[in-house]
Amino acid sequence: MKITTKIAIMIVALFLSLVAFNLIIPPAALELAKVGKQAGSEIIANYLMKVEASPKTPAIKG
Numbered sequence: 001m002k003i004t005t006k007i008a009i010m011i012v013a014l015f016l017s018l019v020a021f022n023l024i025i026p027p028a029a030l031e032l033a034k035v036g037k038q039a040g041s042e043i044i045a046n047y048l049m050k051v052e053a054s055p056k057t058p059a060i061k062g
Helices: 003-024 027-053
Strands: none
Touching: none
């Protein structure tokens, strides 16, 4: 098989896999993933603010 044939097959396979992936996952699912990631980041940020705002435990002097 010639190298140009192999390259053409790879390009067609790449194109078909990208098209198939876009057909499998609807845009609404991608939007939900973005919202979920943002909500997760906000939860972590709120927790870190709460931990940093809490008073530090005093050191035990012996």
